[in-house]
Amino acid sequence: MQVLIARMNHETNTFSPVPTPLAAFGKNGPTYGAAAYAENKGGRTAMSAFIDLSEAAGAILVTPVSAFANPSGRVAADAYQRICDGIVEAAAGCDALLLDLHGAMACENTDDGEGDLLERLRQRYPNVPIAASLDLHGNVTQKMVDNADVIISFKTYPHVDMYEAGEHAGRLLFDWLLRGAPKPRLAWQRLLLVTHTLRSTSESGAMREAIQAARRFEANGVPGVSVLAGFALADIPYPCISVVAVGSGEAGYRQAQQVVKQLAEQIWAAREGFVYQAEPLSQSLARALELAQNVDKPILLLDHGDNCMSGGTCDTMDVLMAALEAGLTGIMAGLICDPAAVAQMAQAGVGASLMLAIGNQCAIPSIGRAANPIRLRGIVRAVTHGEYVITGPTYTGQTASMGKSAVFDIGAAKLVITSKPHEPWDLGTFTSLGLNPAEARFILLKSRMYCRPVFSPLCAALIECDSPGVTSADFSLFTYQNRRDPLYPFEAVGEGWERG
Structure with missing residues (x-):
């Protein structure tokens, strides 16, 4: 048996000014072939799970590409074309296709990156089974459902079950392909509901209740049930929450249809x-x-208004400046992306006293925000290459790179300034620069969720700070031109979904 395994991950914030060329994927572009295999083997991605399952089945592996980029603006058309062409061509002669996708990829030439790829594969290889693992924030489309045999999404946010979702999707496909299970069929329902990312955590609230219901359905015999919160910061027709269920055979498909109906009704009642x-x-x-x-x-x-894992520029200064004006001291803040400031600090050297223009370097036309750097005086406390190893629970063991990074001490705050936008996955974002965040009075992070499993245990309390950035929870900042009307909470909606 020959199995294609590939990864193509990008969550697209169509309002973000951050470009997404091919070089944005990986350290300097995607990895291919043996390098794509090595990047994921032994890791915690869905592609890692696909590799383990296929090797356990004695399959020949084909790994054409592993492409992951931080959320940002629309993917460049040529980058999307190259990644997809590599996957489609490599699938020739394969007996199964296992795809580690996101589900919210929009490109310069399409709003539905994953759906278009799956459609190409299905047209080219009509009889080859296809399983896809999706992010919990995927914007599911009819093309995705029509052209995949199995879809399973993450059930956690912060996402700590990427591997488990991949294992689940691959196992269901192999049950059919290798172990005689009935052919899987997908049932789905998209609701006319746009969710806030801060209300899509699996740890509390309505989303937690929906995921718990999905787990109960699985425990009672439904092969797979996924609740996908959608990604609201995409100006596409349906940046909406949806439910996907995998049925086994015709009877299982009818059961899956009932499951998605019940879950959709539960979600709409709790909208x-x-x-x-x-x-x-x-x-x-x-x-x-x-x-x-x-x-x-x-x-x-x-x-949370400037979170790079939702497409933020990682350089807005509103919260930091407001904190200083409010009298907060003993702050450790990061990660502020400003490569020019880092270069100046590196040239001046540790111990140098400088006046620097920091942050607010990126104009954000979509929300009418001009570049307006802040001038601050401080002392350079550290300059490093910006690499550290993630200890978990997300991307455990992976070497992360912030680019060349520095600590700028302005007295009331120590600022970690990086050359690349970077999520504070780990204490290593501070300790690699000689800082101990436990010694701070306030830890100010540009993050929504991923930092919480690591930083929350150190802290007495967590406070979400709103600010006008490209990942703001204030939908009124954004001008949607392509979304369907009406969608809740933008407009009143009678019934929560369209009839198919």
């Missing part, structure tokens, strides 16, 4: 639980200052 209501930034910072008076641990502040 207000998927809408995030932010408090004013001044109130958030006042609460933080009050909490800090009575605890001996840091207060964790999350600048």
Whole structure:
């Protein structure tokens, strides 16, 4: 048996000014062939699980590409074409296709990157089984459902079950291909509901209840049930939440149809639980200052309006400047992406006192924001290559690179400034530069969720800080031109879904 295994991951924020050329995938472009295999073998991606399953089955592996890029603007057309062409051509002669996809990829030449790829594969290889693993934030389309045999998404956010989702999807396909199970069929329902990312966590609220229901259906015999929150920061027709269920054979398909109907009804009844209501930034910072008076641990502040894992520029300074004006001190803040500032600090050297223009370097036309760097005086405390090994729970063991990085001490705050946009996956984002975040009074991170399993245990409290960035929870900042109307919560919606 010959099995194609490939990875193509990008969550597209169509409002982001950050470009996505081919070089944005990986350290300097995707990996191919043996390098794609090596990048994922022994890791925690869905592609890692596909490799393990296929090797256990004695298959010959074909690994044409592994392409992952941080969320950003639309993927360049030539980059998308090259990745997809490599997958389609390599699939010739294969008996199964296992694809580690995201589900919310939009490109310069298509709103439905994954659906178009799956359609090409199905047209070229009509009888070859296809399984896809998707991110929990995938914007599922009819093309995806029509052209895949199995779809399974992550069930956690922060995403700590990428491997498990891949193992689940691959196992269901191999049950059919190798072990005589009935052919899988997909049932799905897309709701007319746009969710806030901060309300898609699997750890609380309406999303947690929906995922728990999906797990109960699986425990009672449905092969696979996925709840995909969708990704709202995409100006496409349906950036919506959806439910996908895998049925086994015709009877299983009818059961799967009932499952998606029940789950859709549950989600729609709880729709207000998927809408995030932010408090004013001044109130958030006042609460933080009050909490800090009575605890001996840091207060964790999350600048979620500029999160690179949703397409942020990673350089807005609103929350930091408001915190300084509110009188917060003892701050460790990061990660601020400003390669020019890092270069100046590296040239000046550790110990140098500088006046630097930092942050606000990237204009954000989609929300009418011009570049307006902030001038700060401080001392260079460290300059490093910016690499560290992630200890988990996400991408455990993977070497991460922030690019050349530096610490700039402005007195009330120590700023970690990087050359690349980077999510604070790990304490290594600070410790690799000689900082111990446990010693801070306030830890200010540009993050939504991924930092929480690592940084929350260090802190006495967590406060979400709203700011006008490209990943803001304030949908009124964004001008949608292509989305379907009506969609809740933008407009009142009678029934929660369209009839197929």
